[in-house]
Structures are given as structure tokens and as C-alpha cells.
Amino acid sequence: MVVLLAALSHAAAAAESRHAMVVAEGDLAARAGLEIIERGGNAVDAAAAVSLALGVTNSGSCGIGGGGFMLIYWAKTGKLYGLDYRERAPAAASATMYIRDGKPAEELARTGPLAVAVPGEIAGLDAALRRFGTMRFSEVAAPAIKLARSGFPLSPHMARDISLTAPAIAHDPGFRAVFFNAGGSPLKAGDTVYDRNLAVLMQRLGDEPVESFYHGEVAAEIAAYMKDRGGLLTAQDLAGYTPVWRDPIHLAHHNYDVYSMPPPSSGGVVLEILGMFGPSHMEGLGVDSPPYLAQLIELMRQGFVDRDRYADPAFVTVPIAWLLSAAHLAQARADALHHQNGLAPTAAAHDHGTSNFAIVDKAGNVVDVTTTINTIFGAQIMVPALGLILNNEMDDFSVAPGVPNAFKLIGAKTNEIAPGKRPLSSMSPLIALRHGRPAFVAGGSGGPTIITGVLQVTLDSLDFDLDPERAVAEPRIHHQAAPDMVFVESSMPTPTTNELRRMGYNIRLVPELGAVNAIRIAPGDLRGAFDHRKGGGAVGD
Ligand code: DON
Numbered sequence: 433m434v435v436l437l438a439a440l441s442h443a444a445a446a447a448e449s450r451h452a453m454v455v456a457e458g459d460l461a462a463r464a465g466l467e468i469i470e471r472g473g474n475a476v477d478a479a480a481a482v483s484l485a486l487g488v489t490n491s492g493s494c495g496i497g498g499g500g501f502m503l504i505y506w507a508k509t510g511k512l513y514g515l516d517y518r519e520r521a522p523a524a525a526s527a528t529m530y531i532r533d534g535k536p537a538e539e540l541a542r543t544g545p546l547a548v549a550v551p552g553e554i555a556g557l558d559a560a561l562r563r564f565g566t567m568r569f570s571e572v573a574a575p576a577i578k579l580a581r582s583g584f585p586l587s588p589h590m591a592r593d594i595s596l597t598a599p600a601i602a603h604d605p606g607f608r609a610v611f612f613n614a615g616g617s618p619l620k621a622g623d624t625v626y627d628r629n630l631a632v633l634m635q636r637l638g639d640e641p642v643e644s645f646y647h648g649e650v651a652a653e654i655a656a657y658m659k660d661r662g663g664l665l666t667a668q669d670l671a672g673y674t675p676v677w678r679d680p681i682h683l684a685h686h687n688y689d690v691y692s693m694p695p696p697s698s699g700g701v702v703l704e705i706l707g708m709f710g711p712s713h714m715e716g717l718g719v720d721s722p723p724y725l726a727q728l729i730e731l732m733r734q735g736f737v738d739r740d741r742y743a744d745p746a747f748v749t750v751p752i753a754w755l756l757s758a759a760h761l762a763q764a765r766a767d768a769l770h771h772q773n774g775l776a777p778t779a780a781a782h783d784h785g786t787s788n789f790a791i792v793d794k795a796g797n798v799v800d801v802t803t804t805i806n807t808i809f810g811a812q813i814m815v816p817a818l819g820l821i822l823n824n825e826m827d828d829f830s831v832a833p834g835v836p837n838a839f840k841l842i843g844a845k846t847n848e849i850a851p852g853k854r855p856l857s858s859m860s861p862l863i864a865l866r867h868g869r870p871a872f873v874a875g876g877s878g879g880p881t882i883i884t885g886v887l888q889v890t891l892d893s894l895d896f897d898l899d900p901e902r903a904v905a906e907p908r909i910h911h912q913a914a915p916d917m918v919f920v921e922s923s924m925p926t927p928t929t930n931e932l933r934r935m936g937y938n939i940r941l942v943p944e945l946g947a948v949n950a951i952r953i954a955p956g957d958l959r960g961a962f963d964h965r966k967g968g969g970a971v972g973d
Pocket of ligand 1: 804805
């Protein structure tokens with residue numbers, strides 16, 4: 433039985449259940465996952481269904497034209513598995529591809545055909561299903577196909593995505609057909625959206641989706657469209673795409689074993705900041721207390737400084753074991769608490785693209801997925817006949833030395849563009865075990881605020897012992913080293929913000945910082961929360 437706890441004072445939406453739970457940034461997508469579990473599927477089957485459904489209902493954030501990371505706890509082996517189906521740079525990409533007349537033209541990495549990296553979503557879902565799933569692709573795609581074909585009510589979040597990008601996407605025939613009414617106005621929240629070409633595409637993928645999408649007719653159609661528009665992505669790039677199984681990374685934190693994705697994810701940054709706190713550094717500090725928040729700010733800064741070492745491990749050696757070693761954590765903490773820097777302030781951008789969801793099934797398997805097409809509607813181009821929205825993940829590379837990306841992250845050389853390389857990501861799904869059994873799962877969306885959001889919800893849950901809905905609803909802060917500015921949600925109590933100002937921090941109040949989902953897991957007692965900041969669904973049985 434599901435107990436909905438949607439009207440809690442902290443305005444987070446949560447659910448309690450005994451056997452299974454799906455929490456997603458979309459109610460219909462969460463229900464698609466639960467439907468698969470109720471038909472006998474496991475958490476991986478459900479994850480494929482939720483991913484595909486989110487690609488319909490939250491297509492401003494994620495979909496088949498993007499890619500992501502899947503973290504799996506598999507009850508039968510008691511082990512964790514990480515699947516990287518991040519996009520890759522096309523073979524024709526290069527470190528200087530966005531330089532025009534000697535200057536970086538970073539807008540080319542954000543919108544239009546040159547921004548598109550090779551999508552990994554379908555290859556990832558297929559790999560996960562083949563290794564751990566019990567259902568065929570067509571079975572897990574069925575709920576998504578139904579939503580796209582029969583229509584679904586537009587969520588307030590998606591309506592905002594459409595209106596924010598309307599000046600750009602209204603000129604694209606594919607977007608116009610799906611997201612605008614006959615008079616050319618953007619659809620509004622509650623309007624019914626039909627995405628029939630996307631329904632047909634998912635149907636065409638059948639039970640051999642990789643064959644069709646990466647090698648067959650669909651691949652040829654994508655490549656032809658890209659060629660026509662002056663993009664780099666070719667049929668060979670699609671044919672060469674492979675997802676990668678990666679061993680999750682680990683940190684012992686109090687009585688928990690915390691796991692996340694290795695590079696090119698930023699899971700290591702979350703674990704490093706968590707590790708810098710150490711077991712006793714928070715004693716006597718309250719969840720919103722200024723001394724705690726001041727430590728958090730300094731440790732976030734150090735985490736983002738060390739993030740410059742991160743990139744695709746096939747191209748760069750990322751010293752993860754050293755970064756998470758006790759010696760480095762102690763030194764990094766000491767450095768962090770005596771920092772000096774003079775970085776110039778600029779505004780950070782948090783546009784709420786990307787989507788996270790978490791699933792616990794009846795066998796105790798746990799899946800945590802973060803998937804994205806990067807910023808809202810990705811490259812803002814759609815292959816119209818396929819209903820396929822293409823990512824702009826190339827902007828997650830360092831476009832040129834010192835040039836900030838859409839999230840004001842200033843790229844390091846480690847993350848420069850190279851053919852076939854995966855861009856560094858902030859997506860950081862996290863699963864914590866206690867005494868060898870899953871106890872907590874969290875993940876989020878919102879560019880670099882994913883790192884700090886997942887971190888804070890984890891600290892609030894594991895260290896401050898808050899319920900998931902309270903942990904998710906707590907006001908959050910964000911600091912990413914550059915700009916030298918602390919973003920604070922306006923829901924933070926004013927005396928706290930004033931105290932941080934008095935301590936000398938350069939505070940910028942913002943309405944909200946990213947979105948985080950969380951589930952607390954105990955035998956027969958699952959409690960999940962999605963983030964009211966973005967909306968979503970938490971359903972269980
Ligand atoms: O992988 C990354 O870090 C980005 N592409 C995530 C983008 C994102 O979360 C968009 N929302 N603000």
C-alpha cells in the first residue's frame with residue numbers, strides 16, 4: 433500500500449511503502465516504473481521504463497538523444513555496479529573546434545549541430561537490461577510509447593522549459609509540432625502533449641534497439657540529418673558507441689559505506705567533500721548553523737578545486753584512490769579551511785535540465801540513474817521525423833582554456849575535447865550501505881548543484897538523521913570555487929544568511945538550487961522523497 437505524504441510542512445513530496453519504491457522527477461514516469469515492477473520486472477527493467485518515460489514527459493531534460501550514469505546495487509551478489517553511457521565526442525571533434533578567428537565561440541558548443549555529442553542512452557539501457565533485466569526492450573518501452581502516442585498533461589516544469597526556450601525552438605519544425613499549439617503559442621501546464629514521432633521511433637527500436645539506433649535505419653537518418661545541418665556526428669560515430677561498466681568508487685563514512693560513480697562522473701567530488709568532514713568534525717553543529725555552513729562552503733570549494741583533475745579516464749589518469757585517501761582528505765581539509773583566492777565573481781546558471789530517479793524493487797535491488805541532454809532541450813534541435821531531441825553535451829568539455837561553460841565551470845586541460853572522449857559530468861548518483869545492506873540512495877539534477885545538492889541531502893540524512901523529505905526540503909547552499917560566491921536559497925533563514933555575510937562570504941540569494949531525490953531504505957520500510965523544487969512523483973507498493 434502507498435502512503436502519500438505530499439502535504440508535509442516542508443513542502444517536499446514523499447511516499448512510504450513496504451516492498452518497492454520509485455522516485456522520479458515526473459509522476460507519470462515514476463508510475464511507469466512501478467507498473468513494470470507490478471508486472472514482475474525488477475529495478476533494472478523499471479529503470480529502463482522510467483528513463484524512456486522521462487524522455488517523453490521531461491524531454492526538456494533527458495531522453496534518447498542524451499546519456500547518463502546508472503548505479504546498481506544487486507541484492508543477489510551484494511555488489512554495486514556502475515554503468516557509464518555518457519555521450520562521446522564525434523571522431524571529427526578537436527580541442528580547437530570552437531575557436532573562430534582565434535577566439536572561443538562557446539555558443540557553438542551550446543546550441544546547434546556542432547554542440548551534439550554521440551548519444552549513449554539507448555546503448556546504456558540495452559546493456560543494463562541484457563546484464564540484469566528480465567524483460568524485453570519493447571516491454572519496458574511500452575509505457576513510454578503509450579504516453580507519447582496517447583498524450584500526457586504537460587507538467588509545470590516542462591511548460592517552463594518550453595516558455596524559456598520558445599524564442600529559439602519555435603523556429604524548429606520538430607519542436608513546433610510537439611510543443612506549440614496551432615496558433616504557434618507554447619503549450620501551457622496541463623495542456624495535452626502528443627509526441628507521435630517519438631512514439632514511432634521507440635516502437636521501431638523493437639527488441640534490438642542498439643542495432644536499429646546505432647547501426648540501422650535510425651542511425652542513417654540521424655547521420656543524414658546531422659550532415660545536412662553541418663554537424664560532426666556520423667553513422668560511424670553511432671556505430672562505434674559503447675557504454676562502459678565501471679567499478680563504483682567507495683568511501684567509509686561513519687557506519688556507512690557510500691558508493692558513487694567514478695569519472696567521468698563527479699561522484700568522487702561528492703565523496704571527497706563527505707570524507708573531508710571526517711567522523712567528528714560536525715559534533716555539536718546544527719543542520720543550518722552558520723559554523724556548519726561555513727565548513728561546508730570551504731570544503732565545497734576544495735572539492736571543486738580538486739574536480740579539475742577529473743575527466744574521461746580513457747584519456748586522463750584521475751588519481752581517485754589518492755583523492756579519497758585518508759592522507760589527502762586530511763590535507764585537503766586543512767587547505768580548505770585556510771583558503772585564499774581572488775577569483776572574479778560571475779553568476780552561476782542552474783537551469784534544471786537533467787533528470788534523476790531512484791528505484792528499490794521487491795528483491796531489494798536498488799537502481800539510481802541520472803541522465804541528461806544537458807541544458808534545456810539540449811542543442812535545441814530535433815530530428816523531426818524521429819521526434820529525437822539532440823543533446824548539447826559538448827559544452828561539458830572545456831571549450832577553451834579559461835572559458836566558462838553554461839554552468840560557469842571553468843574547464844581544465846584534463847577535460848579538453850578529443851575524438852571519442854566523454855565530457856566530465858557533474859551527475860553523481862549515490863548509494864549508501866549499512867552493515868552491507870542498502871540504507872540510502874540519492875541523486876539529482878542541476879549542473880554543478882548536483883554535486884552540492886546530493887552532498888547536502890546525504891549529510892542531512894546520514895549525519896543529521898533527517899527523514900528524506902526533510903533532507904530534500906532543507907534550504908541548500910552551493911559553492912563551486914569559481915565564481916567566489918556562495919549561492920544560498922532564499923528559503924534559508926535570514927539570520928543565518930546574515931551571519932554568513934558577517935563572516936565575509938559573498939552571498940547571492942537564489943530561488944532554488946537544483947533538484948534531489950532520496951530514498952531511505954530499511955527492511956519493510958521504504959521512505960522516498962522527490963524535490964518540490966522541480967516536481968515529480970514518489971510511488972510504492
Ligand atoms: O553532465 C553534466 O554535468 C551536465 N550535462 C548536467 C546538466 C544539468 O544538470 C542541467 N541542469 N541544470
